[in-house]
Amino acid sequence: MSIKETFIRLKNKGEGALISYIMGGDPRPDLTIKIAKALIESGSDILELGIPFSDPIADGPTIQAANLRALKSGITPIRVLEMVNQIKDYHKIPIVILTYYNIIFRAGLENFFDKANKSKVDGIIVPDLPVEEAQDYKLIANKHGIDTIFLASPSTSTNRLRKILDYTSGFLYIVSLFGVTGARKKLKRSTIHLIEKISSYTKGKIPLAVGFGISQPYQVKSIIEAGADGAIVGSSFVKIIEESIHDENKMLNNIRRYTNELKRATIFEDVKSLSQ
């Protein structure tokens, strides 16, 4: 099922999408597959898999550490792409790759997207690639049938938003705040305003998913209620992995339980109000 179809199916059910992020190869490649399965089986609608990079400038300490652990495990970009294929043998939900642009640039655009396509990657997110630099990237990704998911942030002007909407496919990734990735306890009112503002331009055109700082079920619920079609949660999953690195069962159980809680928060309590 494509990213687009997934959002439509969920909408019809009265649900927002839970998009769960983990780093490929953190802490070990074989564990990534097990963690991915746990995430999917307990309610994730879309999986976001990171390819580690030595210099993750958009990430806070939690995901920086995951980058380091994954690199230490010896994982390569190609191996992460192959994992997508492995996970797809069991589950058909969309899988999106997140990485920094140098990883793709170094592999070569054609080569990277050809391999991504063969591994059944559905979409790709590159936090350090603004639309100004993305012409070839978009062309080649789309040629290989891969969605290019772009980001909009609190500092994005209306003019830029229009341009970004021309480039993004699958969904639009809203960066909820000024800052790097990492769990925050509170949800800022400005995040709600941002969702409301951006959704007035995107309604009926493309789904919106909100990430950066989203870690608690109540935050997920609030952003879905504000009009987002999905919530992206990363650092809290990575934290669970980090905290139970030597206890696989505990890790997988905690992942399952947490995913479940987050997923429940994406479901509209009053489904009827949605279909109106």
Add this chain to the structure above:
Amino acid sequence: MKEIKKYNYPIDGKYGKYGGRFVPETLMSAILDLEKEYLRLKDDQEFKRELDYYLSEYAGRPTPLYFAKNLTKKVGGAKIYLKREDLLHGGAHKINNTLGQALIAKRMGKTRVIAETGAGQHGVATAMACAVLGLKAEIYMGEEDIVRQKLNVFRMNLLGAKVHPVNSGSRTLKDAINEALRDWVTNVKTTYYLIGSVVGPHPYPMIVRDFQSVIGKEIKSQIMKKENRMPDALIACVGGGSNAIGTFYPFLDERKVELYGVEAGGYGIESGKHAASICAGNEGILHGMLTYFLQNEHGQICTTHSISAGLDYPGVGPEHSFLKSIGRAKYVSVTDDKAVKAFLELSKTEGIIPALEPSHSLAFAIELAGSMKKDDLIVVTLSGRGDKDVQVVADYLKVKI
């Protein structure tokens, strides 16, 4: 040289295919605003007057172009001139840029300035410019570099700046830039990021080049006065490459003037422990720019080694990559060993203790001069003084002080 001219103002920040703006969306509006503001200020007479005032009255410009008679005699080849940026306030060329950018920050109404630093020279120069202009300075510095350059950390504190130790990644300049970018993404509304070299997303490489070009402009008029002709070769060291671009830029159209950028060869290129990004790297994208980086086959950026913290960076300014691609400038590397030898040589023959960064340029200049004719002219940019490196050199020579 029609091709070069147009990069006076690189459209979309591209020097050929190099450069660009590879930054998170959150920073795009800030760098677009900065570009707009800079293009306005660049030709603003009041801004120019203010900058000129601080450069001459506060920083000590113009700096001399000194004929190194003793060194020339000893080498027995071309005449060697030294552009004495080491005599500037703070002891390095960095102040040319920090005064310019701090004035921009002020005009833009930003009250907080952040910067990264490797050797600490840019941190010190930022702290000075901010102190004199009434801005708040916070400096990111790798823990590894803090150990190597303790003196500069204390200097920054004396100047009223706050130093944030960076313990991520390799704990050097590259990681200090990462951390400064993370701060900027968080505080972009109030904060000006004062980048210290011709690196980063457009418009930074252009802005820093323009402010550092005062070096080359002065060389041009000074050598005309002294020798009544253009030099045959210009030599400058390249980490990010700001003193080198500042030296080269006003000479790009003088096609007979050969330009040499000298990178840090560390233990030698073949050892893999060096910081010679142009000589031994590949094209890649980091810190907002497409340029040469030291990286592995998968695109992971390498940790670098150089005896001089100021050259210890795995990338290089995009305009250098461009100048290499069209063959206008040549890039070479010099090892730690040779740099230290040149450091000692200049100290003894001319009574000038150079920083370890330009000691690399000097080592190459001594070699080159020896192969040239007696009436040929070489200018070496002496980008900083060596006081900060005395301990490092003593350790290297296993001397206890």
